[in-house]
Amino acid sequence: MSAFNHRFVETNGIRMHFAEAGAGPLVVLCHGFPESWYSWRHQLAALAAAGFHAVAPDQRGYGETDKPEAVDAYSVLHLAGDIVGLVNALGERSAAIVGHDWGAPVAWYSALLRPDLFRAVGLLSVPYIPRGPMRPSAIVKAVFAGRMFYQEYFQQEGVAERELERDARASLLGMFYSLSGDAAPNERWRYAFGPDETFLDSLVVPRALPTWLSEADLEFFTGEFKRSGFRGALNWYRNIDRGWELTGFLDGARLAQPTLFIAGEKDAVIEFYADACGALKNNAPNLAAQVVLPGAGHWIQQERPAEVNRILVDFLRSL
Numbered sequence: 572m573s574a575f576n577h578r579f580v581e582t583n584g585i586r587m588h589f590a591e592a593g594a595g596p597l598v599v600l601c602h603g604f605p606e607s608w609y610s611w612r613h614q615l616a617a618l619a620a621a622g623f624h625a626v627a628p629d630q631r632g633y634g635e636t637d638k639p640e641a642v643d644a645y646s647v648l649h650l651a652g653d654i655v656g657l658v659n660a661l662g663e664r665s666a667a668i669v670g671h672d673w674g675a676p677v678a679w680y681s682a683l684l685r686p687d688l689f690r691a692v693g694l695l696s697v698p699y700i701p702r703g704p705m706r707p708s709a710i711v712k713a714v715f716a717g718r719m720f721y722q723e724y725f726q727q728e729g730v731a732e733r734e735l736e737r738d739a740r741a742s743l744l745g746m747f748y749s750l751s752g753d754a755a756p757n758e759r760w761r762y763a764f765g766p767d768e769t770f771l772d773s774l775v776v777p778r779a780l781p782t783w784l785s786e787a788d789l790e791f792f793t794g795e796f797k798r799s800g801f802r803g804a805l806n807w808y809r810n811i812d813r814g815w816e817l818t819g820f821l822d823g824a825r826l827a828q829p830t831l832f833i834a835g836e837k838d839a840v841i842e843f844y845a846d847a848c849g850a851l852k853n854n855a856p857n858l859a860a861q862v863v864l865p866g867a868g869h870w871i872q873q874e875r876p877a878e879v880n881r882i883l884v885d886f887l888r889s890l
Contacts, residue, residue, distance in 0.1 A: 575615055579635075582656025583649065588635035589628035589657065593619025597663045598887060599654060600627040603672020603696070604804050605735075605743060607634040607795050609788070610671065613876030614883065621884045628657055630677070632803020634795050642728065645806040647814035651680040658688060667887055669693035669831075671872060672840075673807055676700075676814075682828050683821055691890050692855075693831040693883060695871050696840050698847040699855050702821045707811045718763040724770050725808035734769055735801045740793040745774035747789070752837045752868035753781040762839050783874045830855040831886045833879060835867030859886055 575590040590608045592615040600611040611627040618625035629636040631645060631653050639645070654677060658666050668689045670678030675697035682689040692699075711720045725731045735742040749760040758775040780789065796804075832851055834841045841848050841863070852858050862882055864875050872879045 575612075580657060580660035582660055583652040585631060585637035585639070585653065587628050587631075587637070587653060587657060589626050590615060591624065591626045592616060593622070593624050595622045595624050596887070597658065597661065597666040598623045598625050599658065599666050599668045600625060601630060601654065601668065601670035601674030601677045602627065602633070603670070603674045604807065605746060605792070605796065605801065606672070607792065609791050609795075610870075610873060614669075614872055614880060617876070617880035617884065618887075621888070623887060626657070626661070628654070630674070632799075632806055634799065638799060638803035642806050642809045643813065645803070646810045646817055647676060647680045648684075648817055650677045650807070651684055654681050655685055655688060664688070665690050667691040667693065667890065669695065669883065670697075671695035672697060672869070679826055680818075682826060683824055686827065689828065691829045691831075691887070692826060693833070693886065695833050695879070696835070696838055696869055698832055698834075698841070698844055698851045699826050699830070700844065700847045701823055701825065701854050702815060702818050704822070707815055715763045717766070719766055719768070720763050721770060721773065722808050722811065725805050726811070728809065731770060731805050732801050734771055736796075739796045739801075740789065741776050742771065743792050743796065744780070744789060745771060745776040747784055747792075747870060748777045748781050749774040750839065750869040751781050751783070752835055752866050752874055753783070754837075754868065759837070760839055762843060781874075783870070788873075825853075826855040827857060829857045829859050829886075829890060831859050831882070832861045833871055833882055834863050835869060835871045835874065836863050836865045837867060838869045838871070840869060859889065 575592050602610040608627040615625045632638045668678045675694040682692045761773040764773045867875050
């Protein structure tokens with residue numbers, strides 16, 4: 572998009588693409604699944620106007636950034652290392668980091684591992700979840716016994732790729748609609764489904780686009796995944812247990828930086844992570860605000876850009 576500057580840097584052994592806008596204190600915006608830098612199109616402009624240097628990368632496996640083939644090249648240490656390398660490549664010594672969906676763990680791991688570099692953390696949709704004593708896959712099996720949790724489904728190499736890539740546009744539209752605040756109650760995403768169902772069975776593809784998503788927006792996302800496929804993005808899920816194995820030294824760690832949390836009232840993620848939402852003040856003792864926007868769904872910064880922009884700018888200016 573011509574409104575933003577697009578560049579590439581070498582970081583952590585990969586070539587990373589990012590969009591940027593503005594000048595001032597650095598704010599790194601980390602997207603989630605299945606998205607790209609474009610998820611932050613509304614925030615890039617708003618943060619630039621507020622006096623910040625906003626940078627939104629395509630993360631490892633996405634968009635125009637490199638997509639290593641090996642599954643184990645997508646651990647949380649790789650993902651955090653990519654962002655550290657990005658900040659260093661920009662010549663900065665301090666940054667605020669904001670993450671949505673999968674970008675939220677990237678943000679908090681970056682902050683936990685490099686508190687000297689990341690001075691503040693914004694989490695959208697996914698609350699900070701400290702590493703605990705149980706392997707994540709064991710927790711999932713205990714909680715969703717007899718049903719397939721979507722993360723388990725994505726961990727089956729090749730299965731979700733074939734399903735999602737059959738019609739990338741319909742797959743993306745189903746996810747964008749069913750996880751949004753626009754979805755009717757009987758059309759909301761089912762994050763755990765029967766063993767004889769597939770992931771797309773848990774979604775509804777609407778006849779009309781959600782109010783917050785234009786045809787041009789959907790075509791951009793579709794073009795990105797038609798070019799890259801879904802494998803790199805799905806490999807993040809295939810490293811959930813590996814991330815737990817690699818980070819025993821962070822067991823029970825609290826997030827010390829000033830922290831902001833924003834979610835939508837209708838976001839299914841705050842339903843299955845309800846305990847972490849309730850414990851957020853304890854786990855992030857410098858929590859500045861915990862905001863739930865009525866009627867909004869999972870794609871919070873795209874569904875409610877004006878409100879999210881205001882909250883983000885207020886938080887960043889308060890630092």
